Amino acid sequence: MPIDNIETQRLRLRAFQPNDWQAVYDYTSDPEVMMYIPEGIFTPEQAQAFVADNRGEHARAVAVLLKTADRLIGHMMFHPWFAPQTYEIGWVFHRASHGHGYATEAAEALLRYGFEALHLHRIIATCQPQNVASCRVAEKLGLRREGHFRKCIRSPENQWWDEYFYALLEEEWFVAQGT
Ligand SMILES: CC(C)(COP(=O)(O)OP(=O)(O)OC[C@H]1O[C@@H](n2cnc3c(N)ncnc32)[C@H](O)[C@@H]1OP(=O)(O)O)[C@@H](O)C(=O)NCCC(=O)NCCS
Numbered sequence: 357m358p359i360d361n362i363e364t365q366r367l368r369l370r371a372f373q374p375n376d377w378q379a380v381y382d383y384t385s386d387p388e389v390m391m392y393i394p395e396g397i398f399t400p401e402q403a404q405a406f407v408a409d410n411r412g413e414h415a416r417a418v419a420v421l422l423k424t425a426d427r428l429i430g431h432m433m434f435h436p437w438f439a440p441q442t443y444e445i446g447w448v449f450h451r452a453s454h455g456h457g458y459a460t461e462a463a464e465a466l467l468r469y470g471f472e473a474l475h476l477h478r479i480i481a482t483c484q485p486q487n488v489a490s491c492r493v494a495e496k497l498g499l500r501r502e503g504h505f506r507k508c509i510r511s512p513e514n515q516w517w518d519e520y521f522y523a524l525l526e527e528e529w530f531v532a533q534g535t
Contacts, residue, residue, distance in 0.1 A: 359418045359434065362535055364465045367458060368421045369432065376419055377407040379428035383450035392487040393448065396512030411535045420449070420462045429453040434466050441477035443470055447493060459493045467497065471529040494522040 362369040380404035383389050388473075390397045397405065410417040416435035421428050430449030437444040445466055447459040470476040481499055485489035495501075499522035505517035 359466075360467065361468055362418075362465050363423070364461050366423055367416045367462055367465070369462060369465060370412050370421065370464075371415060372417070373429075374407065374411070377397065377404045378427055380407055380419075380431065383430065383448070386451055389448065392484050392490065392517075394511065394517075395528075396508055403415045419464075422453070422458075426472070429458065432459075432462050432466055434470070434475050437480055439478065441475070443471075443474075443476055443479050445479055446479050447490065454489065458535045459489075460496050463497055463510050467524065467529060471526050475526070475527050479524050482519045483518055483519050483522075491520060494520075497524070500528075519532055525528070532535060 359369060360371045377400075381398060383402055384398035384406070385395055385400075385401055397401075405418070417431045417433050419428050420430045420432055428455060431446065433446035434443060436442070443531075445463055447463060449459055467479060470479050471483075472509075479499075481494050483494060485491065485504070501520055502523050503521035505519045505521060508519050509515055509517045
């Protein structure tokens with residue numbers, strides 16, 4: 357079932373709607389935001405396709421809105437990974453919304469949903485070591501750095517990127533919650 361209407365203190369996570377594509381294009385066309393995203397910057401058509409592909413049963417991403425303004429400020433990737441009961445989580449936000457703790461707040465809500473509603477066993481995340489903000493989000497969430505893969509993914513400019521690999525287990529989540 358697609359994720360819809362998870363609320364945090366400041367944010368609403370909801371399924372994408374067709375007219376979200378322009379707001380998505382606003383930040384996915386920003387070279388600074390997309391610097392570490394293997395797909396690179398989106399065209400308007402790619403933003404439309406991203407929104408269309410992430411609607412309904414097989415959505416892999418969820419829109420993040422600022423509740424006070426009802427404005428779409430980014431998205432979270434959250435989808436099954438290769439192993440059973442394992443999801444991958446990721447985060448991309450509009451540059452104007454960086455540095456307010458929104459990625460961490462949205463991710464924490466998805467970790468809770470993943471472990472407490474979906475009963476996942478493990479949630480993983482990856483980021484390039486030089487993407488300090490993204491690595492910091494993973495670490496603030498309590499994800500454990502389990503690996504450093506050398507030159508394992510290719511950038512849009514055909515450079516090889518290293519990746520850190522992070523994970524959190526269900527039992528670690530419940531210990532951290534004190535339950
Ligand atoms: C990664 C990203 C989602 C973080 O979003 P955000 O809402 O700003 O994240 P948060 O505010 O929750 O946390 C960011 C943390 O990184 C820190 N940070 C950001 N830039 C930093 C830098 N250059 N050096 C050191 N720390 C940095 C912030 O200070 C904050 O940590 P703190 O709370 O301890 O101060 C956002 O930067 C983004 O959209 N980046 C582009 C897309 C991207 O690269 N996504 C990840 C792909 S792996």
